[in-house]
Amino acid sequence: MKLAFGRPTPAVLMLACLAVGGMACNVSVPSTPLPPPTPIVIVATPTPLPPQSIQEIDVAEQRIINVYERVSRSVVHITSRSEVFDFWRGAVPREGSGSGFVLSRDGNIVTNYHVIKDAQEIEVLLADGSAYSADLIGADPYNDLAVVHIDAPSDLLVAVSIGSAAGLRVGQRVIAIGNPFGLDWTLTTGVVSALGRTIETENGQALGEVIQTDAAINPGNSGGPLLDTSGRVVGVNTAIRSPSGGSVGIGFAIPAETVQRVIPELIARGYYPHPWIGISTYELSYELKPSESGPDHGLLVVEITPGGPADQAGLQAAEQQRQGRQIVFSGGDIIISADGEVIKTRDQLTIFLENNKRIGDTVVLSVVRDDETLNIPLEIRERSGQQ
Numbered sequence: 001m002k003l004a005f006g007r008p009t010p011a012v013l014m015l016a017c018l019a020v021g022g023m024a025c026n027v028s029v030p031s032t033p034l035p036p037p038t039p040i041v042i043v044a045t046p047t048p049l050p051p052q053s054i055q056e057i058d059v060a061e062q063r064i065i066n067v068y069e070r071v072s073r074s075v076v077h078i079t080s081r082s083e084v085f086d087f088w089r090g091a092v093p094r095e096g097s098g099s100g101f102v103l104s105r106d107g108n109i110v111t112n113y114h115v116i117k118d119a120q121e122i123e124v125l126l127a128d129g130s131a132y133s134a135d136l137i138g139a140d141p142y143n144d145l146a147v148v149h150i151d152a153p154s155d156l157l158v159a160v161s162i163g164s165a166a167g168l169r170v171g172q173r174v175i176a177i178g179n180p181f182g183l184d185w186t187l188t189t190g191v192v193s194a195l196g197r198t199i200e201t202e203n204g205q206a207l208g209e210v211i212q213t214d215a216a217i218n219p220g221n222s223g224g225p226l227l228d229t230s231g232r233v234v235g236v237n238t239a240i241r242s243p244s245g246g247s248v249g250i251g252f253a254i255p256a257e258t259v260q261r262v263i264p265e266l267i268a269r270g271y272y273p274h275p276w277i278g279i280s281t282y283e284l285s286y287e288l289k290p291s292e293s294g295p296d297h298g299l300l301v302v303e304i305t306p307g308g309p310a311d312q313a314g315l316q317a318a319e320q321q322r323q324g325r326q327i328v329f330s331g332g333d334i335i336i337s338a339d340g341e342v343i344k345t346r347d348q349l350t351i352f353l354e355n356n357k358r359i360g361d362t363v364v365l366s367v368v369r370d371d372e373t374l375n376i377p378l379e380i381r382e383r384s385g386q387q
Contacts (some may be wrong), residue, residue, distance in 0.1 A: 060173075060229075067175055068187050073127045073158040074102045075224060077179045078111055078134075078148070082180065087224035099224030103147070103263065105154040111223030112238050112261060113139045113146045114202060124150050126282075127185065130345035138266030142205055142274060142354075143258055144238050147266045160225060163232025165211055165255035168192050174178070176237055176251075177216045178277040179222030190249075192217030198347060199239060199252055208351030210252045211235045217251035226253040233259070258355075275353040276383035277363070278308020279315065283345055284334065295368050297338040297344045298331060313378035315371065333367040333374075340366075354382065 056067070077136045078100045083091045085378040098115030102108075109124060116122055132150040137148040172192045180186050194212040201207050213226065217237050226235035235253030265272045280303035284290045286301060304310050304317045318332025335343055339356070343349050357363055361380045366373060 013066075027031060029075055030115045035043065049256040063229045064175060064187070064189060067227055067229065068177065071160060071225070071241060072187070073233045074160045074181075074187050075177045075185060076100045076102065077184050078109070078115055078124070078223060079123040080085075080116050080370050081121040081123070082118050083120065085104065092265040097182060097219065097220055098222040099237070100148070101160050101225045102157050104159050105157045107150045107152055108136065108137065108257065108267065109150060111146050111148065112143045112236065113141050114238075115378065116146050116148060117141075121361045122148055124148065125184070126152065128156060130156065137358060138272075140266060140272040141203055141274065142201060142260055143207065143254060143261065143262050144201060145236065145254065145262050145266065145272075147263060159253065161232045162260060163230070163234050163256055165195075165234045165257055167208075168195060168211065168228075168234060170194060171215040173229055174213055174215055174234065175227040176213070176217055176224060177205040177227070178217075178221035178237060178359060180216070180218035180220040181193060182220055187247060190228065190251075191304075193250070197252060198351065206347035206350060207254075208347070209255055209258070209355055210238075211255055213251050213253060214249040215251060216249070216347065218247045219245070219253075221281055235259075273359050273377040273382040275309070275357045275359065275361075275380040277310050277353070278305035279303065279310045281335065281346055281349075282329075288329065288346070290374075293371060295336055297336055298334040298341060298368065299346060301333045301335065301360075301367075302329065309378045309381050313376050315365070315367065315378070331370075333376075335365050335367050339364055 030057040067242045076099065078098050080096045082094050084094050086092045096115070097110060100109045100111035103110050116136060122136065123131055125131045126132045132152050134148040134150045137149050150309045170192050174190060174192055176188045178186060180340060190213050192211060193214050197210040197212045198206050198208045198212050211226065211234070217240050221237045224237050225233045228234050228239050234256050236259060237251060237253050239252045241246060241250040262272045279301050280289045281301055282301035284298050284300060301317050302314055302320065304315055316331065316333050318329040321328050321330065335349070337343055338349060338352050341352055353363065357380045359380055362377050363380060364375050364377045366375050
């Protein structure tokens with residue numbers, strides 16, 4: 001039998017071979033050369049972008065630009081110089097730098113205490129490039145604030161506007177301007193990450209009500225302003241938490257309320273008078289085991305300064321007895337609140353007094369004495385010799 005095929009395609013032939021399973025199949029397909037490919041030429045005709053105009057900048061970006069253009073003139077670069085003694089080389093010059101901002105047109109500059117600590121010479125560089133020698137007016141190590149003064153023409157000094165941190169909310173955008181790593185007048189942005197933080201100062205004391213931000217803050221930013229998007233100072237950049245020493249998005253700023261409370265005293269007195277009540281305490285639950293019949297939190301008064309506010313108000317200290325390797329306390333007042341605010345730690349009491357009381361004010365301490373709760377008012381005084 002003869003089968004007549006038209007000119008089969010390779011695919012048809014392959015199917016035919018597969019259909020006769022087991023039989024040898026040799027298929028010869030005549031090859032037809034393909035025509036040479038036609039080259040494809042792409043002609044690009046770029047469309048020129050229109051020049052960016054002020055209207056094309058995002059509204060939020062424009063607000064930040066406006067803040068920088070207005071406030072950067074108030075930011076200064078501070079250089080501190082001193083000599084330290086080295087056993088091998090003798091007196092060795094040391095130099096540090098930080099930031100600050102113009103408080104008033106009479107030449108007062110706000111910065112951090114740690115920026116000018118132990119400085120023998122202080123130099124302030126203004127935004128126009130002019131440099132001036134500065135004198136220290138006042139400093140407060142606890143709040144890490146200081147005021148220096150320069151004799152510069154008032155037309156070169158643009159004062160900032162001090163705002164408030166009380167109305168800040170987590171997530172609100174903030175702006176930092178300073179001199180990180182000596183890179184003058186650098187702007188960084190971020191948000192308020194948390195409010196009411198407590199950090200430890202260089203002298204080991206607790207500083208409360210601090211603003212936390214993720215705006216990049218690095219060495220050299222210290223003393224510079226933290227601003228809201230209206231350009232008002234809501235804080236003073238003071239510290240970071242970082243395993244590397246550089247910014248990891250956890251920075252801290254002293255709130256504007258502290259600046260408004262402390263800076264006038266530094267200008268008037270040269271120091272800030274901190275509230276003092278004249279007691280030493282131990283923390284229940286953390287340092288001492290509470291008694292079964294007493295409160296489970298509070299501060300046990302273990303020492304009272306003779307003639308101090310607590311002594312004059314009639315507070316009572318616990319008696320101490322050594323039993324083997326332990327010290328046992330008996331009696332004594334246990335402070336459980338101040339003006340109605342619950343107190344569990346010394347830091348809480350210190351921060352409450354610092355942020356809410358001035359010299360001459362009265363605080364009412366609620367104390368537990370012999371299973372009875374008493375409300376004892378006492379007058380806040382200034383610690384002698386704290387300047």
